[in-house]
Amino acid sequence: MIEFRRNEMTCRSCATAHRVDYIPLPYPGECPDCDRSNLESATSNRVINSIIAMRTVDPDYWNKTLESRLKGGAGSYFNQYETVEELAEALAMASWLPYSHQGVSADAEAFITNDIGGVIGVTPIMHGEMYRLTDPKVTGKASAVAVSAPACEQCTVGFTVLIAGVEDGELRAFTVHPGSPIKASQVSTLLLEDRMYSGEECLGMGLTHAKIQR
Numbered sequence: 001m002i003e004f005r006r007n008e009m010t011c012r013s014c015a016t017a018h019r020v021d022y023i024p025l026p027y028p029g030e031c032p033d034c035d036r037s038n039l040e041s042a043t044s045n046r047v048i049n050s051i052i053a054m055r056t057v058d059p060d061y062w063n064k065t066l067e068s069r070l071k072g073g074a075g076s077y078f079n080q081y082e083t084v085e086e087l088a089e090a091l092a093m094a095s096w097l098p099y100s101h102q103g104v105s106a107d108a109e110a111f112i113t114n115d116i117g118g119v120i121g122v123t124p125i126m127h128g129e130m131y132r133l134t135d136p137k138v139t140g141k142a143s144a145v146a147v148s149a150p151a152c153e154q155c156t157v158g159f160t161v162l163i164a165g166v167e168d169g170e171l172r173a174f175t176v177h178p179g180s181p182i183k184a185s186q187v188s189t190l191l192l193e194d195r196m197y198s199g200e201e202c203l204g205m206g207l208t209h210a211k212i213q214r
Helices: 032-057 059-067 085-091 197-203
Strands: 001-011 017-024 098-099 109-113 119-120 123-124 131-135 143-146 155-157 159-166 171-176 211-212
Touching: 032 059, 032 085, 032 098, 032 109, 032 159, 032 171, 059 085, 059 171, 119 171, 131 197
Parallel strands: 143 211
Antiparallel strands: 001 017, 098 109, 109 159, 119 155, 123 211, 131 143, 159 171
8 A cells, every 4th residue: 555645754774864755655764775775785695696506506507608708609798808707706796686578588587787798799590691500508408600690890788687597496597698688599409410500490490599609
């Protein structure tokens, strides 16, 4: 129930008086800045714990995930970090908030930070182009890599998204990348052949984007 009135309240966290047009009952007791700060703190703890969980259960997978986001691989990447350790520290120090996007599956949870930017390294799959299908992180699902990416300027973004999900009762980090998510591939590596695939074939499998080889 909401009682509409204009009043002045004192934040229980920072002791700053702030005016409000209406007061939710019961009143949360915090100003908007502190409320956001508390949300960032709680969310950042969830992100850090999800990273620790994945790193503990499958350190090789998480290491490959971070390696794939450095220079020299394929797909979107962070050009300001030279090592996995530097990227891992930046992720741990960032402030995170909950995030929703149509590219995130219903059984996953996403988070966003504006503290880390990067370079977009994906391109829409096109008819008439050829692609390799790979699974560098050994997930069992294949992603497309452009054999000859069209010439284009690098697109930089000022935010990073981390996607996690529950496995064995705990939240574990699955991937992290600059820019908005793209719907995860459902193409099983068991069905792949050792050859190039046309854009028409990739689109027919449900793939929409390919990573650009750096």
